[in-house]
Amino acid sequence: MNNFFKVLHKSKKSKARIGEIKTSHGIIKTPSFVAVGTKGTVKALTPELVKQIGTQAAFVNTYHLVTHPGAEIIEKAGGIHKYSRLNMPLMSDSGGFQVFSLAREQRKADIRGEEQPLVVKISDDGVKFRSAFDGKLIEFTPEKSMEYQRKIGADINMAFDECTYYPATHEYAEKAMERTHEWLTQCIKFKEDSSSLKQYLYGVIQGATYKDLRKKSAEFVVSQNTPGVAIGGVSVGESKKEMRDQVKWVADYLPKDRPVHLLGVGQVDDIIDLVKYGIDTFDCVEPTRLARMGVIYQVRGEIDITKNIYKNNLEKVDVDCNCYVCTYFTKSYLHHLFKQREILGYTLATYHNLWTMEKLFERLRDLISKDLV
Amino acid sequence: MNNFFKVLHKSKKSKARIGEIKTSHGIIKTPSFVAVGTKGTVKALTPELVKQIGTQAAFVNTYHLVTHPGAEIIEKAGGIHKYSRLNMPLMSDSGGFQVFSLAREQRKADIRGEEQPLVVKISDDGVKFRSAFDGKLIEFTPEKSMEYQRKIGADINMAFDECTYYPATHEYAEKAMERTHEWLTQCIKFKEDSSSLKQYLYGVIQGATYKDLRKKSAEFVVSQNTPGVAIGGVSVGESKKEMRDQVKWVADYLPKDRPVHLLGVGQVDDIIDLVKYGIDTFDCVEPTRLARMGVIYQVRGEIDITKNIYKNNLEKVDVDCNCYVCTYFTKSYLHHLFKQREILGYTLATYHNLWTMEKLFERLRDLISKDLV
Numbered sequence: 001m002n003n004f005f006k007v008l009h010k011s012k013k014s015k016a017r018i019g020e021i022k023t024s025h026g027i028i029k030t031p032s033f034v035a036v037g038t039k040g041t042v043k044a045l046t047p048e049l050v051k052q053i054g055t056q057a058a059f060v061n062t063y064h065l066v067t068h069p070g071a072e073i074i075e076k077a078g079g080i081h082k083y084s085r086l087n088m089p090l091m092s093d094s095g096g097f098q099v100f101s102l103a104r105e106q107r108k109a110d111i112r113g114e115e116q117p118l119v120v121k122i123s124d125d126g127v128k129f130r131s132a133f134d135g136k137l138i139e140f141t142p143e144k145s146m147e148y149q150r151k152i153g154a155d156i157n158m159a160f161d162e163c164t165y166y167p168a169t170h171e172y173a174e175k176a177m178e179r180t181h182e183w184l185t186q187c188i189k190f191k192e193d194s195s196s197l198k199q200y201l202y203g204v205i206q207g208a209t210y211k212d213l214r215k216k217s218a219e220f221v222v223s224q225n226t227p228g229v230a231i232g233g234v235s236v237g238e239s240k241k242e243m244r245d246q247v248k249w250v251a252d253y254l255p256k257d258r259p260v261h262l263l264g265v266g267q268v269d270d271i272i273d274l275v276k277y278g279i280d281t282f283d284c285v286e287p288t289r290l291a292r293m294g295v296i297y298q299v300r301g302e303i304d305i306t307k308n309i310y311k312n313n314l315e316k317v318d319v320d321c322n323c324y325v326c327t328y329f330t331k332s333y334l335h336h337l338f339k340q341r342e343i344l345g346y347t348l349a350t351y352h353n354l355w356t357m358e359k360l361f362e363r364l365r366d367l368i369s370k371d372l373v
Numbered sequence: 374m375n376n377f378f379k380v381l382h383k384s385k386k387s388k389a390r391i392g393e394i395k396t397s398h399g400i401i402k403t404p405s406f407v408a409v410g411t412k413g414t415v416k417a418l419t420p421e422l423v424k425q426i427g428t429q430a431a432f433v434n435t436y437h438l439v440t441h442p443g444a445e446i447i448e449k450a451g452g453i454h455k456y457s458r459l460n461m462p463l464m465s466d467s468g469g470f471q472v473f474s475l476a477r478e479q480r481k482a483d484i485r486g487e488e489q490p491l492v493v494k495i496s497d498d499g500v501k502f503r504s505a506f507d508g509k510l511i512e513f514t515p516e517k518s519m520e521y522q523r524k525i526g527a528d529i530n531m532a533f534d535e536c537t538y539y540p541a542t543h544e545y546a547e548k549a550m551e552r553t554h555e556w557l558t559q560c561i562k563f564k565e566d567s568s569s570l571k572q573y574l575y576g577v578i579q580g581a582t583y584k585d586l587r588k589k590s591a592e593f594v595v596s597q598n599t600p601g602v603a604i605g606g607v608s609v610g611e612s613k614k615e616m617r618d619q620v621k622w623v624a625d626y627l628p629k630d631r632p633v634h635l636l637g638v639g640q641v642d643d644i645i646d647l648v649k650y651g652i653d654t655f656d657c658v659e660p661t662r663l664a665r666m667g668v669i670y671q672v673r674g675e676i677d678i679t680k681n682i683y684k685n686n687l688e689k690v691d692v693d694c695n696c697y698v699c700t701y702f703t704k705s706y707l708h709h710l711f712k713q714r715e716i717l718g719y720t721l722a723t724y725h726n727l728w729t730m731e732k733l734f735e736r737l738r739d740l741i742s743k744d745l746v
Contacts, residue, residue: 044716069709073685077703085701312446328458336442343417343716
């Protein structure tokens, strides 16, 4: 475990720190962005392009992979790294976020009197449902989540958690938090029983928008001594201020010697503040999802490349950037590709946005090393 | 002109030959496949992947590029090679095929009494229409086509031609052919007047499904001494036999010292026969279009990767192939990408199909060099 994470420098100015997460598929220099590769592919990029960008780690979703192609075939292929050729440190989530979203939709449908037979059973054990893809019966419990994640084979796994909907009552949020804690102990036990030495478990702090619950959850989760800790449920509908508050409340409780991941958050304007609270890694769909909509990050702001003003603009895609895309292609060409719905447009935009994230984190690490953040 | 094409070996067994087409953006070893890159991108591939495949040349469509982003901006960017980073020999068509398709749709709409105001004017001079994209008035005449192609800047240009619909009457086909011949002389004159030394013009043989017209057209077009000759209109609805006949009929008239391109044809099962009639280059959407539908070329036949039988198949994509895709990815993974509509699926399938075409032509050149074809 000590070998898993090393703090190389601690800022004198904040809780920000420079570190290294060491996995058998490589090292993540932290703070770091974790590119989203939900279904075992960082959308629109070959694994070689992901490497070329300098992306250090990617995030896959257990729910999606279990639904298709199934954890069994991924295990049989030698794990997700080999199956997808994403040969870098990978994280997987627990599936909790998605299966409880599914359950929530079920409850809403029940209230509306609609039939939605996908969710078969929700209990303190977990969720049982039918795959929307092929009708296969799928169950998510702490043990099942661990087992799926073991088969998928990502380097870092998340404990099964319930991510509460927003807004949740204090009563419900507390119940969900306690369930999450109970599940964490089950996940830890499962990990101890199985000998997946090369996979590292992160406990997940929940507690919704309540300060008392967030603190309680942080204390409990951190006390469990999992190799890493994640903060969950802070990006599901709250305002930016609420989101930052939820991280701020737990900042004092976060482990000094273990890495901290913030689940599903990583908008450019949040990152610096969140790093100051001690966050080491972030996964977020924004750079890649926005890219496919034509939103191109700029060192200064962002632009919508689909706008007609770019049709005849022969400047590089971002005048302040030197990535592959900005070296060889113009705004006009990228605009053309987007207007014509050419696949290459999504590829180039994704490349550039992820590159910009890497550069942002490089600068951030540099600033921390100089105690400027 | 002599410098443009060199025959390196003539088969003793057929009209097949090995040659080299030399352009200022590189050499095409013939016979060769020309990948389709309609809008200035070989769909789903970065220019680097196109190079990595070994693709020797690509084909862009003047009609599409004039409609968007416009020939002017491409010229201003330094030409299509620079604009698209397709830094290899490029061919452009005349736009004739598309604008006459448009005119034909207009006639059908007129007969049905529908309003379709896109086509503004059709005459012996050419076609004037409104862009479906932005309403801009666009005109295609022999001079305009040459001027557009000059601005786009592909290495090889096609003379403006009328590709007759199928089935066309002998009377109509003859009229269209004569118009095409008249336009060829105008295109040649335009080329002489403009000093686009680095662009090579191909006259286009037409004549629909009529042997007498095809021969007459071949004699006329070849006599005009354009740097190359193309055969057009042989893939617009005819049976495979009719298509091959149309090439066979003109085989004896084709130039010995200049390259011959077959427009829009290049299905795997046709290529060997067509090479025997003296065809040097082929452009065809099939390998790339089918790839995006999940049809994966195999050294032996082809497969539909979207079929469920591939979900758990961990064999390489084509067991007889050693391309990048087949080295690193399984049928299961490619199936997964297609079922989940992941962009990477289109990229990998396209890569593999184009690679398979390159290998086919490599083998073909080898067979010709040994007089086995």
